[in-house]
Amino acid sequence: MRNGSHHARFQTIPHDQASKKAAIHVGNALTGHAALLVHNGDPFLDPTAVGAIGDKLLPADEKEVARFLVRVEIPARWIRVNLSLAENLLAKIDHAARELGMSRSGYFAEAARRMMGRG
Numbered sequence: 001m002r003n004g005s006h007h008a009r010f011q012t013i014p015h016d017q018a019s020k021k022a023a024i025h026v027g028n029a030l031t032g033h034a035a036l037l038v039h040n041g042d043p044f045l046d047p048t049a050v051g052a053i054g055d056k057l058l059p060a061d062e063k064e065v066a067r068f069l070v071r072v073e074i075p076a077r078w079i080r081v082n083l084s085l086a087e088n089l090l091a092k093i094d095h096a097a098r099e100l101g102m103s104r105s106g107y108f109a110e111a112a113r114r115m116m117g118r119g
Contacts, residue, residue, distance in 0.1 A: 019068075027070035028113070034074045035109070044074075078105075 037044060050069070085093075097107035 023068055023070050027072060028110075030070060030072045031074075031113075032106070032110075034072055035078075038075050039078050083108075 034044070036042075093107060094104055097104050100107070102110070
């Protein structure tokens with residue numbers, strides 16, 4: 001985040017399918033960030049019109065070569081749920097979540113998004 005904005009930079013220009021995958025990954029990352037803002041009760045930034053973004057987000061030695069919009073899903077609020085799982089499965093889930101630097105809830109949410117075709 002720079003100057004209160006959300007953006008992504010790539011060292012190389014993604015082509016064809018790679019650019020679509022990059023947009024999906026950026027959208028997923030921003031959706032995750034939005035979910036954390038909601039969870040923590042933090043405020044959202046006001047949106048900036050695309051034409052008003054300009055080059056102010058770039059370091060002086062970089063040149064913009066492409067810009068694309070991504071979908072960001074903003075949850076209304078977090079809800080506590082109870083699940084019943086096999087103990088050994090839960091242990092594997094907890095281990096996988098720790099390896100990815102995620103909470104158990106975050107891991108389940110990401111898995112659900114992927115199963116629904118949004119990730």
